[in-house]
Amino acid sequence: MAEATTSKRKPAKKAATKSTKSTTTAATDNKAEAKTRFNAALEEAKAGAAALKDEATGRAVAYRDQAKGKSQDWASDAKTKSRELATEGKTKASDAISSLGKVVGDNAGQLDDRFGEKYGDYARSASRSLQETAAKLDNKSVDEIGEDAREFVRKSPGLAVGLAAVAGFMLARMFGGSRD
DSSP: OHHHHHHHHHHHHHHHHHHHHHHHHHHHHHHHHHHHHHHHHHHHHHHHHHHHHHHHHHHHHHHHHHHHHHHHHHHHHHHHHHHHHHHHHHHHHHHHHHHHHHHHHHHHHHHHHHHOHHHHHHHHHHHHHHHHHHHHHHHSOHHHHHHHHHHHHHHOHHHHHHHHHHHHHHHHHHHSOOOO
């Protein structure tokens, strides 16, 4: 009976070995199939990511072009408006200098009477200089005035900084409110 039990057990071992081999083969097949599916899913995800990247790049280019077009329009509008304002300011400044020259010239006779002919001549000379400056300003374009200003700054930057500081101080005093 011991042999019968032993013989019964041996086939059981063989059957177990065969089932382990079939389980191992099935596991290997399942593992290979899982790898295949995983690789397919990975490739699909890569393709989807590439498609999203292409779409995002296309949209970014479109938005950039749209923004560039709008910024060029705005820049053009700003240049046009600034040129108009600069021309208007030039005209007002020229008119103000001319008016000041006329006032000084009109008062030259009174200076002759009160302080002497020498001071009246100074006033007439100043009046002529103001009138000439106003005429020169009228005859120049805004671009020419800008180039003249650049040239002045190149020739004497220290004086330009000093004049800008004085002008800033005067504007601050004129337009600044009183501080208590």
